[in-house]
Amino acid sequence: MTRSRRLALLADEISRCRACPRLVAHREAVGEVKRRAYAAETYWARPVPGFGDPDARLVVVGLAPGAHGANRTGRAFTGDRSGDFLYAALHRAGLASQAQSSSRVDGLTLSGVFITLPCRCVPPDNRPLAEELARCRPWFVREVEQLGATGAILALGAIAYDAVLSLADPAKHPTFAHGVESAVALPWARGRAVPVVASYHVSQQNTQTGRLTAAMFDQVLSRAADLAGLAGPQRGRHASRGRVEEAAVKNRRSK
Numbered sequence: 238m239t240r241s242r243r244l245a246l247l248a249d250e251i252s253r254c255r256a257c258p259r260l261v262a263h264r265e266a267v268g269e270v271k272r273r274a275y276a277a278e279t280y281w282a283r284p285v286p287g288f289g290d291p292d293a294r295l296v297v298v299g300l301a302p303g304a305h306g307a308n309r310t311g312r313a314f315t316g317d318r319s320g321d322f323l324y325a326a327l328h329r330a331g332l333a334s335q336a337q338s339s340s341r342v343d344g345l346t347l348s349g350v351f352i353t354l355p356c357r358c359v360p361p362d363n364r365p366l367a368e369e370l371a372r373c374r375p376w377f378v379r380e381v382e383q384l385g386a387t388g389a390i391l392a393l394g395a396i397a398y399d400a401v402l403s404l405a406d407p408a409k410h411p412t413f414a415h416g417v418e419s420a421v422a423l424p425w426a427r428g429r430a431v432p433v434v435a436s437y438h439v440s441q442q443n444t445q446t447g448r449l450t451a452a453m454f455d456q457v458l459s460r461a462a463d464l465a466g467l468a469g470p471q472r473g474r475h476a477s478r479g480r481v482e483e484a485a486v487k488n489r490r491s492k
């Protein structure tokens with residue numbers, strides 16, 4: 238069975254999980270009440286599996302689905318401002334086929350990158366309880382394990398950073414901070430230390446206050462991509478198209 242097929246089967250399993258009563262109630266309530274702008278849509282309102290290139294060298298770890306983003310569309314970081322920020326950066330880096338991410342069928346593809354979450358259901362106030370993170374952890378571990386020989390991991394926020402470091406035996410790691418680097422010896426990577434780069438989360442709370450700017454994020458993304466070995470043809474697969482599109486946008490604006 239191919240890795241792509243194994244990931245698809247896992248995604249199907251994840252999407253049917255109902256192990257956390259509080260989060261099941263919340264995700265479904267959000268999907269019932271809806272935001273006015275999306276009143277005509279049917280919300281996904283289920284757990285959100287990972288998304289990206291099954292042969293990824295770089296794994297990006299977020300936190301949990303956004304209430305009216307991934308919990309609405311069913312794809313990680315899709316349909317909200319956090320996703321706008323993240324996918325625009327991936328596109329600038331030549332790792333995403335387009336800067337926009339609006340639905341599961343918008344044609345977006347990632348090159349060398351897979352995005353996953355340590356908590357699959359939208360939590361109230363974006364804060365999963367410790368026991369909910371623990372319950373969801375096997376999904377996270379299984380998904381990262383399926384990706385095999387990961388080159389590097391980019392952790393978005395302190396919860397993602399802790400979730401990544403706990404994939405291996407606890408050791409001394411630097412405290413979470415933007416740009417901090419560490420490594421984990423993943424059991425399925427034959428003990429090889431996989432580099433981990435930490436970033437502030439791409440939430441609106443950070444990006445709209447200037448705590449995390451596009452330039453800051455481009456820098457950590459570039460560093461993580463370098464550590465993942467994504468320099469060269471794989472990283473450039475979408476890059477020239479991205480530059481052409483950006484140039485076209487600039488031209489339109491200057492007219």
Ligand code: SF4
Pocket residue numbers: 251254255256257260261284356357358369372373374376
């Ligand atoms: S948070 Fe994870 S463990 Fe809990 S219901 Fe959702 S998918 Fe299942």
